[in-house]
Amino acid sequence: MRGKHMDFAAAMPLAATLGITIHEGTKERVAGRLPVRPDICTAGHIVHGGAIMAFADCLGAVGAFLTLPEGASGTTTIESKSNFLGAGPEGAVLVGEATPVKIGKRVSVWQTRIRTEEGAEVALVTQTQMVLWPN
Secondary structure (H helix, E strand, O other), rough: OOOOOOHHHHHHHHHHHHOEEEEEEOOOEEEEEEEEOOOHHHHOOOHHHHHHHHHHHHHHHHHHOOOOOOOOOOEEEEEEEEEEEOOEEOOOOOEEEEEEEEEOOOOOEEEEEEOOOOOOOEEEEEEEEEEEEOO
């Protein structure tokens, strides 16, 4: 993994539950994968929208963590918007790439594009992460 040497997915129990892996983590790009298993699907054997949103949230949160200003204690999602563009069929592997839109002292905004490994568009998620400061 590029960037800080830590297992980002292991730090987020939901990521492990969903099967998310993060293979790149830098201030400019966070990339990961989500295998579409039957237990994260909805009707029609396609990935549930909540799993897509959680995948994107994990990737954006890692990016926000990597870009925290000095002295900050953490980050939390305060807003997320998802555009569902296509289906993620059971058995597919989704790939996600989060990139920063804006990095600030109080918030950062990340956009995550999710596709199938074959390149079919699945979702575009924009999230705002608030910077947490010690009390």
